[in-house]
Structures are given as C-alpha cells and as structure tokens.
Amino acid sequence: MELYIHIPFCVSKCAYCDFLSGPSDAGTIRRYVEALTAEVRACGEMYHDRIITTVFFGGGTPSILTEEQIVVIFRAMRESFRLARDAEITIEMNPGTVTEGKLRTYREAGINRLSIGLQSVNDRELKMLGRIHTFADFETTYALARKVGFQNINMDLISAIPGQTVESWRGTLEKAVSMNPEHISAYSLIVEEGTPFYARYGEGGEGLPSEDEEREIYDLTRRFLEKSGYERYEISNYAKPGFECRHNKGYWERTDYLGIGVGAASLVNNQRFSHIRDVAEYIRLLAQENCSGRKGAESAPIKSVSGQTAAIKSVSEQNASERIEKIVTERETLDVQAQMEETMFLGLREMRGVSIPEFEAQFGKTVQDVYGRVLSTMEKEGLLRVKDERICLTERGVDISNYVMSQFLL
Ligand code: SF4
Missing domain, CATH: 3.20.20.70 (Aldolase class I)
Structure with a gap:
C-alpha cells in the first residue's frame, strides 16, 4: 500500500x-x-x-x-x-x-x-x-x-x-x-x-x-x-x-493507497473514500488524543497477534476505525464494472498502457470481451494501438486523451 x-x-x-x-x-x-x-x-x-x-x-x-x-x-x-x-x-x-x-x-x-x-x-x-x-x-x-x-x-x-x-x-x-x-x-x-x-x-x-x-x-x-x-x-x-x-x-495502476490528512482521498480494497475538507473540523475530531483513546506517547504499534495482545489490538483497531470514520465524508465501493473502467482510463495515462494478460487475470474476462467494439473503433481511428500485449494511446490518442478515456465508461 x-x-x-x-x-x-x-x-x-x-x-x-x-x-x-x-x-x-x-x-x-x-x-x-x-x-x-x-x-x-x-x-x-x-x-x-x-x-x-x-x-x-x-x-x-x-x-x-x-x-x-x-x-x-x-x-x-x-x-x-x-x-x-x-x-x-x-x-x-x-x-x-x-x-x-x-x-x-x-x-x-x-x-x-x-x-x-x-x-x-x-x-x-x-x-x-x-x-x-x-x-x-x-x-x-x-x-x-x-x-x-x-x-x-x-x-x-x-x-x-x-x-x-x-x-x-x-x-x-x-x-x-x-x-x-x-x-x-x-x-x-x-x-x-x-x-x-x-x-x-x-x-x-x-x-x-x-x-x-x-x-x-x-x-x-x-x-x-x-x-x-x-x-x-x-x-x-x-x-x-x-x-x-x-x-x-x-x-x-490502481495500487491501494491511503490518504492521511484533511481532504485526502484513498483507494483501499476497492473502496474509494475521502476525508472532510475543513481544517478546523479535522483538528477538532482528531487532535485531543490519539484515535485508540490513549495519549500519543503510549500508542506504540501492536505487532504481536497472539493471546492477550491480540484482544487489545482488536479493541484498539476498532476504536481507531471509529475515530477515522468520523472524518470520512464519502465512501464508494467499486463494483467490477467500475474497477474495469478505472483500469482502462487510469492505465491509459501511462505511455506503456494497459496489460492485456493482467486485465484477464484480474477480471476473468478478456479486454476484447468487455471492450471489443471500442478497441476496434479506436484502433481504426488511430487513437489506440496494441503493442507487446499492451493497449496504449497513439500520439493522436494522447492529443485527445480525455475523449479516448471517456469511451471506456461502460
Ligand atoms: S497555493 Fe501555490 S504553492 Fe500552494 S498548493 Fe497551490 S499552487 Fe502549490
């Protein structure tokens, strides 16, 4: 992450x-x-x-x-x-x-x-x-x-x-x-x-x-x-x-990322969520004590998962998650369709493009199954090309990348 x-x-x-x-x-x-x-x-x-x-x-x-x-x-x-x-x-x-x-x-x-x-x-x-x-x-x-x-x-x-x-x-x-x-x-x-x-x-x-x-x-x-x-x-x-x-x-590439701080956005386990954008409110909800309910200096991470320590951990994890939830404003769980869309329109930003085998391994469907028509139209128009089992933008495609990416919304 x-x-x-x-x-x-x-x-x-x-x-x-x-x-x-x-x-x-x-x-x-x-x-x-x-x-x-x-x-x-x-x-x-x-x-x-x-x-x-x-x-x-x-x-x-x-x-x-x-x-x-x-x-x-x-x-x-x-x-x-x-x-x-x-x-x-x-x-x-x-x-x-x-x-x-x-x-x-x-x-x-x-x-x-x-x-x-x-x-x-x-x-x-x-x-x-x-x-x-x-x-x-x-x-x-x-x-x-x-x-x-x-x-x-x-x-x-x-x-x-x-x-x-x-x-x-x-x-x-x-x-x-x-x-x-x-x-x-x-x-x-x-x-x-x-x-x-x-x-x-x-x-x-x-x-x-x-x-x-x-x-x-x-x-x-x-x-x-x-x-x-x-x-x-x-x-x-x-x-x-x-x-x-x-x-x-x-x-x-849609690696999980955790945003910390006011207004920060995250993608974790296919959930996108973001924090409140008001600095004063953010401080009010978090500043007085740390989120496990203990003072900061006592809050060393709990690494062991055995016995009593594990029990303490689950309580403190729960407290932490409750406190964090207060600063989350939006939360969206991405279904498979949304994940495929993101894979395409984010992945195409990179010049090396989207890996065809990785798409299939992740979703159990080929890119062709899902986007066959879009791909063949875009290739004919000279906006996309397939190279080394990757789909990527051509120079022309980069010029109008917003248009190309919008075609991948299902
Ligand atoms: S105000 Fe200027 S320096 Fe600050 S984030 Fe915006 S662009 Fe960057």
Missing part, C-alpha cells in the same frame, strides 16, 4: 490554484500536525499488516513545516506503519521555504525524493502566477538540495499560462534541462472555477495561449524533453531511466 500525507498550508495562495491549501497561522499548523499524527497512529493500527511501498507528502507546501514537525510526523509514521526498506519517500516543496538544515532533516528522516515547484524560469510569469519565489530562489534551493545529497529531484513546470509564448516556454525547458533534474512534470494550466485566474481569464479566455499555440507548446515539450534524455512515461510526466515516480505510477 502507498501513503499520501496532506499538508494544506502555503505561504500564500497562487492565483491559479484550486487545491485544498492556503496560508495559516503557526498555532493552527501546530494543532494540525498533532491531529495528523493522531491519524497516522490510528491508521497504523488499522493497517498494521500492510507494507508501505511509497510515501508522498503533498499539499499545499509540506516544506512549510518546521524541522521538529517533520520529525514528529516521521516518528509516528515509522512507529505505526511497516515501511518497505526501499520505500520511495517524496516531499513536495517550494523554493524559498527550505534551509540547508531542513533539507538535512529530510534526509535523516529517510526522504529520498524531492518534488520542487518551479513552474517557470521567467520571473514575470512567476509573479503573474502569484508564486512566492523567483527563479534565483529556485536555483538556491536546488543547489542546496544537491549539496545535501538528494539524487532524485522532480521539477514541476506549468505551460499554457497567460502571456506565455512558445519561445518563453522553450526558455523554461532549456533552463530546466540544463539543471539536470531526474524527473520533470509538465502540466498545462487548467483555469479552474473559483480561482482569481477564472475571474480574470475564464475558460479559454483572452490572454491565454490559443489552441494552436498550446499544441505547439505541447509538441515542443515532448520533442525537447525526449531529445534531452527524458522519457515520457505518462501524459505529463518525464523521467530519466529508472526515475519514474513510483508513487504516481501506483495511482495509475
């Missing part, structure tokens, strides 16, 4: 962002960390039999937490869960929010992958996006991360932003590649309702690159990054060989 831990705080809110994130005061952050730690311990009791293969600290800006707060969360996580020895552990961070000391603490805690929000190398574009940093801030943060010894770094870039030209985007790609990160995520801006950007630009409004420019930017990204040694392994993600993000691959 994978773990996702949500830290919903940022220095300030970017103009295009609709994530569950925003500025907050030190007291709220402190209480949130207490509540989060309580949830970590409770979940550890519920899922003590699962091996954790990846952990992703996302947000928000997790690097806004102090070194002590990171240590407290990690201590709870390591005491509560069984982490695989080679677990990929990522933290998202923004330039200007880390010091060398903080980066060293990350390394000591076991974090082995950084994901840094750069977005653009152009300070005018960064300002327009409402980012808190300049490109020089990014360079400083990146150099510190290398100095401290991080060897697996992702840069987040964002294209198709207002006023951006193909040339300014080329400049961002060139600078990004010259810094030699192991991984680059390059997403196009989506103007989301409710953001300042939506009020300013609407959907596809004036000031945004035209459809032709967007296509050119998109083609340039693929050509440039592939030529520079980055393989596109997902629609918007590029990596040097061996540096694909294992955590995100898990999402597209």
Whole structure:
C-alpha cells in the first residue's frame, strides 16, 4: 500500500490554484500536525499488516513545516506503519521555504525524493502566477538540495499560462534541462472555477495561449524533453531511466493507497473514500488524543497477534476505525464494472498502457470481451494501438486523451 500525507498550508495562495491549501497561522499548523499524527497512529493500527511501498507528502507546501514537525510526523509514521526498506519517500516543496538544515532533516528522516515547484524560469510569469519565489530562489534551493545529497529531484513546470509564448516556454525547458533534474512534470494550466485566474481569464479566455499555440507548446515539450534524455512515461510526466515516480505510477495502476490528512482521498480494497475538507473540523475530531483513546506517547504499534495482545489490538483497531470514520465524508465501493473502467482510463495515462494478460487475470474476462467494439473503433481511428500485449494511446490518442478515456465508461 502507498501513503499520501496532506499538508494544506502555503505561504500564500497562487492565483491559479484550486487545491485544498492556503496560508495559516503557526498555532493552527501546530494543532494540525498533532491531529495528523493522531491519524497516522490510528491508521497504523488499522493497517498494521500492510507494507508501505511509497510515501508522498503533498499539499499545499509540506516544506512549510518546521524541522521538529517533520520529525514528529516521521516518528509516528515509522512507529505505526511497516515501511518497505526501499520505500520511495517524496516531499513536495517550494523554493524559498527550505534551509540547508531542513533539507538535512529530510534526509535523516529517510526522504529520498524531492518534488520542487518551479513552474517557470521567467520571473514575470512567476509573479503573474502569484508564486512566492523567483527563479534565483529556485536555483538556491536546488543547489542546496544537491549539496545535501538528494539524487532524485522532480521539477514541476506549468505551460499554457497567460502571456506565455512558445519561445518563453522553450526558455523554461532549456533552463530546466540544463539543471539536470531526474524527473520533470509538465502540466498545462487548467483555469479552474473559483480561482482569481477564472475571474480574470475564464475558460479559454483572452490572454491565454490559443489552441494552436498550446499544441505547439505541447509538441515542443515532448520533442525537447525526449531529445534531452527524458522519457515520457505518462501524459505529463518525464523521467530519466529508472526515475519514474513510483508513487504516481501506483495511482495509475490502481495500487491501494491511503490518504492521511484533511481532504485526502484513498483507494483501499476497492473502496474509494475521502476525508472532510475543513481544517478546523479535522483538528477538532482528531487532535485531543490519539484515535485508540490513549495519549500519543503510549500508542506504540501492536505487532504481536497472539493471546492477550491480540484482544487489545482488536479493541484498539476498532476504536481507531471509529475515530477515522468520523472524518470520512464519502465512501464508494467499486463494483467490477467500475474497477474495469478505472483500469482502462487510469492505465491509459501511462505511455506503456494497459496489460492485456493482467486485465484477464484480474477480471476473468478478456479486454476484447468487455471492450471489443471500442478497441476496434479506436484502433481504426488511430487513437489506440496494441503493442507487446499492451493497449496504449497513439500520439493522436494522447492529443485527445480525455475523449479516448471517456469511451471506456461502460
Ligand atoms: S504553492 Fe502549490 S498548493 Fe500552494 S497555493 Fe501555490 S499552487 Fe497551490
């Protein structure tokens, strides 16, 4: 199973962002960390039999937490869960929010992958996006991360932003590649309702690159990054060989994942569920004591399953699950049809596509049985192809991937 831990705080809110994130005061952050730690311990009791293969600290800006707060969360996580020895552990961070000391603490805690929000190398574009940093801030943060010894770094870039030209985007790609990160995520801006950007630009409004420019930017990204040694392994993600993000691959391959923190979503045993999105309410429901009803320091995980210990465990597991249930807002059990749909439309996001034998082994039916008509139409239209017993998008299919994926809804 994978773990996702949500830290919903940022220095300030970017103009295009609709994530569950925003500025907050030190007291709220402190209480949130207490509540989060309580949830970590409770979940550890519920899922003590699962091996954790990846952990992703996302947000928000997790690097806004102090070194002590990171240590407290990690201590709870390591005491509560069984982490695989080679677990990929990522933290998202923004330039200007880390010091060398903080980066060293990350390394000591076991974090082995950084994901840094750069977005653009152009300070005018960064300002327009409402980012808190300049490109020089990014360079400083990146150099510190290398100095401290991080060897697996992702840069987040964002294209198709207002006023951006193909040339300014080329400049961002060139600078990004010259810094030699192991991984680059390059997403196009989506103007989301409710953001300042939506009020300013609407959907596809004036000031945004035209459809032709967007296509050119998109083609340039693929050509440039592939030529520079980055393989596109997902629609918007590029990596040097061996540096694909294992955590995100898990999402597209429907590996079980447990979301911890306000607003976090999970997929466990074919149930999808998510948490309440109100930080104050989340803190109220979790912060006072840990979820087994004992104070945090006494809540070491119960590993033995024999005799009296097992009896204690079942009570504490039950208490933990009752407390966690209070912060769950939506829960959906996926039937076989929904599982097949997800397998297709998530799996097709990866360039290597969906394995035909694995589909059959999982569902006892061939892809042909379930999707024969869709597959032959899409193949004829040049949107899908079958290669090495896998179904994957063609270049044209990637261009209109939303349409292709929607065809797999039964
Ligand atoms: S730093 Fe990231 S999460 Fe925070 S407001 Fe900006 S885009 Fe949103």
